[in-house]
Amino acid sequence: MNAEQARASLASTFGVEVAAGVPLVVTVAPERWEALARYAKDTVGCRFFNFLTAVDWKEQGLEVVARVDNLDENVALMLKTKLGPGVTRCASLTPVYRGANWMERECFDMFGIRFDGHPDMRRILLEDTWEGHPLLKSYAVDTPHPPYR
Amino acid sequence: MLDVNNTTRVEMDWSGPERLQMNMGPQHPSAHGVFRAIVTLEGETVVAVDAVIGYLHRCHEKLSETLTYAQYPSIASKTDYVAAMTSEFAYVLAAEEIGKFEVPKRAQYLRVIVAELQRIASHLLWLGTWCMDMGGALGGGATIFLYCIRERELVLDLFESLVGARLLYGFFQVGGTRYDIPDGWAQACRETIALIDSRIDEYEEMLEDNAFFLARTQGVGTVSRELAQDVGIAGPLLRGSGVDFDIRKNVPYSSYGDFDFSVPVETAGDCYARYKVRMAEFRQAIAIVRQALDTLPAGPISSRPALKSVAQIRIPKGEAYARVEGPRGEVGSYIISDGSAKPYRMKWRGASFSNLSILPLIIPGHKVADVVAIMGSVDPVFGEVDR
Amino acid sequence: MNLVALPPWAPSVIAGFVVLNVVIGIVTYITLLERKFAARMQSRIGPYRVGPHGLLQPIADALKLMMKEDIVPTAADRRIYNLAPIVFLIPCMLIFATIPFAPGLGVADLNIGILFFLAVSSMEIVGLFMAGWGSNNKYALLSAMRAVNQIISYDLPFIFSALIPVLLTGSLKLGDVAAAQQGSLLKWFVFYPVIGQLSFIMFIVATLAAENRVPFDILEAESELVAGFRVEYSGMKFALIQLGEYAHIIGSSFLGALLFLGAWSGPGPEWLGPVWFCLKMVFMFLVVTWIRWSFVRIRVDQILALSWKVLMPATLVLLISTAIVVVWRTSAGF
Numbered sequence: 001m002n003a004e005q006a007r008a009s010l011a012s013t014f015g016v017e018v019a020a021g022v023p024l025v026v027t028v029a030p031e032r033w034e035a036l037a038r039y040a041k042d043t044v045g046c047r048f049f050n051f052l053t054a055v056d057w058k059e060q061g062l063e064v065v066a067r068v069d070n071l072d073e074n075v076a077l078m079l080k081t082k083l084g085p086g087v088t089r090c091a092s093l094t095p096v097y098r099g100a101n102w103m104e105r106e107c108f109d110m111f112g113i114r115f116d117g118h119p120d121m122r123r124i125l126l127e128d129t130w131e132g133h134p135l136l137k138s139y140a141v142d143t144p145h146p147p148y149r
Numbered sequence: 150m151l152d153v154n155n156t157t158r159v160e161m162d163w164s165g166p167e168r169l170q171m172n173m174g175p176q177h178p179s180a181h182g183v184f185r186a187i188v189t190l191e192g193e194t195v196v197a198v199d200a201v202i203g204y205l206h207r208c209h210e211k212l213s214e215t216l217t218y219a220q221y222p223s224i225a226s227k228t229d230y231v232a233a234m235t236s237e238f239a240y241v242l243a244a245e246e247i248g249k250f251e252v253p254k255r256a257q258y259l260r261v262i263v264a265e266l267q268r269i270a271s272h273l274l275w276l277g278t279w280c281m282d283m284g285g286a287l288g289g290g291a292t293i294f295l296y297c298i299r300e301r302e303l304v305l306d307l308f309e310s311l312v313g314a315r316l317l318y319g320f321f322q323v324g325g326t327r328y329d330i331p332d333g334w335a336q337a338c339r340e341t342i343a344l345i346d347s348r349i350d351e352y353e354e355m356l357e358d359n360a361f362f363l364a365r366t367q368g369v370g371t372v373s374r375e376l377a378q379d380v381g382i383a384g385p386l387l388r389g390s391g392v393d394f395d396i397r398k399n400v401p402y403s404s405y406g407d408f409d410f411s412v413p414v415e416t417a418g419d420c421y422a423r424y425k426v427r428m429a430e431f432r433q434a435i436a437i438v439r440q441a442l443d444t445l446p447a448g449p450i451s452s453r454p455a456l457k458s459v460a461q462i463r464i465p466k467g468e469a470y471a472r473v474e475g476p477r478g479e480v481g482s483y484i485i486s487d488g489s490a491k492p493y494r495m496k497w498r499g500a501s502f503s504n505l506s507i508l509p510l511i512i513p514g515h516k517v518a519d520v521v522a523i524m525g526s527v528d529p530v531f532g533e534v535d536r
Numbered sequence: 537m538n539l540v541a542l543p544p545w546a547p548s549v550i551a552g553f554v555v556l557n558v559v560i561g562i563v564t565y566i567t568l569l570e571r572k573f574a575a576r577m578q579s580r581i582g583p584y585r586v587g588p589h590g591l592l593q594p595i596a597d598a599l600k601l602m603m604k605e606d607i608v609p610t611a612a613d614r615r616i617y618n619l620a621p622i623v624f625l626i627p628c629m630l631i632f633a634t635i636p637f638a639p640g641l642g643v644a645d646l647n648i649g650i651l652f653f654l655a656v657s658s659m660e661i662v663g664l665f666m667a668g669w670g671s672n673n674k675y676a677l678l679s680a681m682r683a684v685n686q687i688i689s690y691d692l693p694f695i696f697s698a699l700i701p702v703l704l705t706g707s708l709k710l711g712d713v714a715a716a717q718q719g720s721l722l723k724w725f726v727f728y729p730v731i732g733q734l735s736f737i738m739f740i741v742a743t744l745a746a747e748n749r750v751p752f753d754i755l756e757a758e759s760e761l762v763a764g765f766r767v768e769y770s771g772m773k774f775a776l777i778q779l780g781e782y783a784h785i786i787g788s789s790f791l792g793a794l795l796f797l798g799a800w801s802g803p804g805p806e807w808l809g810p811v812w813f814c815l816k817m818v819f820m821f822l823v824v825t826w827i828r829w830s831f832v833r834i835r836v837d838q839i840l841a842l843s844w845k846v847l848m849p850a851t852l853v854l855l856i857s858t859a860i861v862v863v864w865r866t867s868a869g870f
Contacts, residue, residue: 023470048394049381051498055485065483067470071378071394078470099381102506110210125203125535134208141215171674193682193836284750284832292829295578361751361834517678518835 003075006044010077013039023067023076033081034091037066041096046070046077049099054111056137061085062111066093066100083113092117110135168196173520175204181278181524182531186508188520195520198512200505205535213495218244218462223319225482228497229533230317231274234267235475236533237321239482240495242402242471244323247486248464255448256325257404262441263311263320264473265434266338269345270304271476272427272434273297276352279424279525283365293352300348303341310334323462325451335442342435349431356424366420370511370523373418380510381503384478385430386527389423391416396474407444408437420526430476463490470498477501477528499533551643555632563782564594566821573822574829604771609672612768617670621769621776624663627656628780631787636711637810638800649710650702653791654695657746660784661687664765667777671768679764682836686752689843690745696851697739701725701795703858714799724798731858736796738851740823743788745843747781750828752839789820 001009003024010026011018014036018026028036040046046068055063066079083090092115093100104115105124112133114121123130132139174185183204189197209228213221225240226233238260245252252260277297284290305315312318312328320326356362372382377390387394395412397405413429415422453462464486472481478500487493504527512520568583568590575582583590608617634649636642646652661684668680702708704725705716717723726736745752766777793799793816800809834842 047375047378049379050479051381051481051483051496051503053483053496055494067483071392071399074399097381098376098379098510099503099506102502123203125206127203134211139211141211169674169678171678190678193678280832290832292574292578295580299579359831361831364834364838365832516835516837518833 001044001075002073006070006075006077009043010039023078025078025080027080027082030081030083030087030090033064033079034093034096036079036081037068037093037096040068040077040079044070044075044077045073046075049097052093052100052103052107054107054113054135056111056135057082058137059085061087062113064090064107064113066103068097088112089114089116091115094118109133112136167191171517175201181529182534184505184524184529184531184534186520188512188517190517193516195512195515195517198509198520200508202505202531202534205531207536209497209536210495213492215491217490218323218464218492219490222321222323223317226317226319227532228499228536229475229477229480229501229530231530232267232271232476233317234263234320235473235480237318238264238403238473239471239475239480239497240484241321241323242473243469243482243484244462244464244486246469246471247467247484248323248462250324251452252325252403253449253452254404254446256450256452258441258445259326259330259450260321260403261405261408262338262438262445263308263326265437265441266304266307266342268434268476269342269431269438270301270308272431273301273304273345275427275476275525275528277301279522279528280356282521282525283362293355296348296352300345303344307334307338307341310337322451322453324453325449327451329450335445338438338442342438346432346435349428353428363421365518365522366424366526367417369420369515369519370526371418372507372511376507376510377418380507382478382507383500383503384475385423385426386478386504386507388412388414389426390418396472396479400472402471402473408440410437420522423526461490463488472498475500477530477533478504480533497533497536499536501529501531501533502536505529505534548643552633555643556629559629559632559783559786560779562786563779564598566782566786566818567597568594569818569821570825573825577826577829598775601775602772604774606771606773607768609768611672613670613672615670616666617768618773620663620667620670621773621780622663623666624660625776625780625783627659627663628783628787630656631784632790634710635787635790635794636714636799637813639711639715639809641810642711645709645711648708650698650708650713650791650795653710653787654691654698657784657787658687658691660780663780667769668765671765673768675767676765679767683748683765685836686745686748686839686843689840690742690752690847693738693843693847693851694742694746696848696855697735697742698791698795700731700735700855700858703855703862704728704731706862710794714794717798718801721798721801724796724801726796726798731854731861732796734854735851735858736792738847738854739792739796740820741847742851743792744824744827745839747785747788747824749785749824751831751833753828753833785821785824786817789817789824792820793817 007018007020007024010024014026014028014032016027018024026036048069048071050067050069052064052066055065057063061082061084063080063082068077068079069075090113092104094104095117102124104118105122107113108115108121109123109125110133122128130145132143169190171188171190172185173188175183185201187199187201188195212224216224222237222241225237229236274297277294281290281294308318309315311330311334312320320328372386372390374391377387377392391414393412393414398412410433413426415425466486466488468485470481470483472479479498480500481498483496483498484492485494508524508527512523515523572582583593586593586596608614631653633643634646634652636645664683665680668676668683701713705713707713717725721727726732766774769777793813797816800813802808802812
C-alpha cells in the first residue's frame with residue numbers, strides 16, 4: 001500500500017496519531033511493539049529492515065526506535081516505543097526481521113535493554129567483561145575501565 | 150565459543166564427522182581490517198560462523214554528543230575510512246534537514262562530483278583486495294591489486310589537490326562544502342576518469358574470460374531477494390540480488406535528479422552478480438562526474454560560510470534520518486537535536502554493519518576457501534561496522 | 537702418472553657434491569629472477585637497492601634467515617616437527633641425481649632414471665604431512681590434509697604425461713630420452729604431432745599441482761591458511777623448506793626441459809649443450825611463474841574435480857594412444 005493508505009490503516013489499527021510526512025512516525029506502547037512490526041511487514045509491505053536503535057531520554061526512560069522501508073512503494077516507516085522510566089526490557093523483533101539480530105545486540109551493549117525472545121543476547125561491540133552501558137546519559141564520557149586509563 | 154584455556158593436541162577421530170573450530174582473525178591477511186570469524190568446520194565444509202566484531206569500536210555515537218555540528222564532519226570520515234566523503238555526506242545532510250538549511254546549487258554539484266569519485270576509488274580498492282584474497286598476496290591476486298592501487302592513486306591525487314588530504318577529508322560542512330575546486334582541476338579530473346574508463350575495460354577483459362575466476366565466484370554466496378531485504382543489506386549486495394533500489398534514483402538528494410544515469414541490477418545474487426553490479430557502477434559514476442563537470446553552475450559553495458566559532462551552527466529541536474548511497478550501501482545518519490550546538494543523539498546506520506550480519510546466514514554450507522571470497526564480495530570496512 | 541688411485545665411488549661423490557652446491561646456488565638466484573619477473577608484470581621494479589639491481593638480495597635473505605631465532609611451539613611434537621624439513625628436503629635434492637646435464641655428465645644416469653625421479657619426488661609428501669602434523673596447529677593440519685589430497689590426485693597424471701616421452705623413446709633412462717631428441721629442432725618431443733603438444737600441456741598442469749603453485753596452491757593459500765604447513769617454522773628450518781620447494785620446482789623444470797624440449801640440443805658447439813639445457817629450464821620456470829602471477833586460485837573441490845574427472849582420463853587416453861601410435865610406426869617401419 002502507498003504512504004497515505006499506510007498512514008490511515010496504521011492509525012486505525014493501533015489507535016494512534018500518525019502525522020503525514022516522510023517518514024511516517026508511529027509510536028505505540030511496548031506491549032504492541034512486535035505486533036506493530038509484524039503489521040508493518042505483512043500488511044504495509046515494509047520488508048526492508050533499515051535499523052533499530054534506542055534513545056535515552058533521561059527521566060522519561062528509554063525509547064526504542066526502528067525504521068523499516070517498503071522499497072517498491074517508497075514508504076518509510078519509523079516505529080517508536082517508549083519504555084517507561086526504569087524499564088529495560090522490550091520485545092524482540094528477531095522473529096519478524098532477521099536483521100534485528102545484530103541491531104538489538106548493539107542496543108543491549110550500549111543501553112542495557114534486554115530483548116525478550118532474542119536468540120543470542122550478548123554484547124557485540126564491547127568485550128564480554130565490560131561493565132556499564134556507554135550510550136546511557138548517566139555514563140560519563142571519560143569513565144575509566146581497566147586496562148584502559 | 151572456544152575454550153582458550155584448554156588447548157590440547159588436535160584429536161582426529163575417524164569414527165564419525167569431526168568438527169573443528171578454527172579461528173580466522175583478527176590478525177589475518179584477508180580480514181579486511183580487524184574481524185574475527187570463529188568457523189566450525191566439518192572437513193572442508195563450514196557448518197557455522199560466529200562473527201566477532203568490535204575491535205575498532207570508538208563509540209562515535211557518544212563522541213558526537215560532545216562535538217558540535219561544525220566539529221563533527223571531519224571525524225565522521227573515520228567511520229567508513231575507505232569512502233570518507235560519503236560518510237561525511239550523511240551527517241551534514243541530516244543536520245541540514247533538521248535545520249532546513251539551503252545548500253547552494255554549486256555546492257550540491259561539487260558534493261555529487263566528490264561522492265562519485267569516491268565511489269570509483271572505493272570500488273577500485275574493493276576489486277584489488279577481493280582478487281588478492283582469492284589469488285594470494287604472492288600470486289595472481291597481487292597483480293590486479295597493484296593495478297587497481299595504481300589507478301586509485303590517481304583519484305587520491307585529485308582529492309589531495311582539492312582538499313589537501315588523501316584519505317580522510319574535511320570537505321563537507323553544514324550548509325555546503327568547505328573548499329572550491331582550484332584552476333585546472335576540472336581538466337585533470339576529466340583526464341583521470343578517461344584513463345580509468347579504459348583501464349576498467351582491461352580489468353573486465355582479464356577477469357571475465359578467466360575460467361578460474363568464474364569458478365570461484367559463480368554460485369558462491371547466493372543471497373536471495375527475500376533474505377536481502379529482511380536483513381537490511383543495501384547497495385551492490387541488494388542490487389545483486391534483484392532488488393532495484395538505489396537511493397540516488399528512488400529518493401534523490403543533492404541534485405542527483407539532474408543527472409542521467411542508470412542503476413545496474415542483477416538477479417543471480419552470487420558473488421559474480423555483485424561483481425558485475427560494481428563494475429557497471431564504475432561506468433555510471435564516470436558518466437555522472439562528466440555530466441556534473443560539464444554543467445557545474447557558478448555561485449557560492451556554502452550557505453553558512455566563515456564560521457567564527459565552533460558553536461556557531463545551532464539547529465532547532467527535531468529529528469531527521471538522512472541517507473546517502475555509499476559504495477557499500479546505505480549510509481545513514483539519524484540525528485535527534487535539542488536546540489543546542491551539539492546533537493542529543495546521533496545514530497550511524499553503517500552500511501557494512503548490516504552487510505556483515507549476513508555472513509552467519511549465508512556462509513554455512515560453503516567451503517573454507519569461499520569464506521574469503523564471500524567476505525570480499527560483501528566488502529566490509531570495519532570503521533563502519535564498529536563505529 | 538697415477539698419484540693416488542681414486543676409489544671407484546669417488547667421481548659420483550664429487551659429482552653429487554658439485555650438483556648439490558650448484559642447485560643451492562641456482563635456487564637462491566632463481567628467487568630473485570622470480571621477484572624481478574613478477575615485479576615487471578605488476579608495473580614495478582622489484583628488488584633494486586641491495587647490490588646493483590638487487591643482485592645481492594638473495595644473499596641478504598639467506599643471511600637473514602640464518603640469523604633468525606628458531607622458535608618451536610610448546611605443544612608441537614618435537615621429533616616430528618624437527619625432522620620434517622629434512623624429510624621434505626631430501627627427496628627434493630635426490631631428484632637431481634638422475635638428470636644428465638650433458639651426454640655422460642650426471643651424477644648417476646640410472647637405467648630406471650625417470651622411474652626413480654617420479655618415485656622420489658612424490659616422497660616429499662611425507663615430509664609435508666609431518667610438518668603439518670608436528671606443528672600442532674589447525675591451519676597447518678588443514679593444509680597438510682589438503683596437500684595429501686592434492687598430491688595424490690595429481691601424481692598419476694604427472695606420471696602418465698611423463699611416461700609419454702618414455703614411450704616414444706623406448707627407454708626409461710633419461711640419457712636415452714635426451715639423446716633421442718638430438719639432431720634437429722623437429723625431433724624435440726614437444727613438436728611430435730598432436731601427442732607432443734597435448735602431453736606437454738598436461739605435464740605443465742600436473743607439475744603445477746605437484747609443486748603447489750598457483751592456481752593449485754590451496755595448501756599455502758595465504759589469505760586463508762597463512763602459509764599453510766609452514767606457518768610454525770622460522771629461521772633455518774623455514775629456509776630448508778623454501779629450499780626444498782624451489783629445488784623441486786627447478787628439478788621438475790629440468791625434467792620438463794629434458795623430456796619435451798630436447799635437453800641439451802641447440803645450435804652451436806657441443807660444449808654449449810648444458811647452457812642450452814639451463815636456458816630451457818629457465819624457460820619452463822618462467823612459464824610456471826607467469827601462470828602463478830596471473831591467476832587466482834581455485835577451490836580444493838574444484839582442483840580434485842579437475843584432476844579426477846578431466847586430467848586423469850585425458851592422460852590415460854593419451855598414453856594408450858601414444859602406445860598404439862608407437863607400435864604402428866615401428867611395425868610400419870618408420
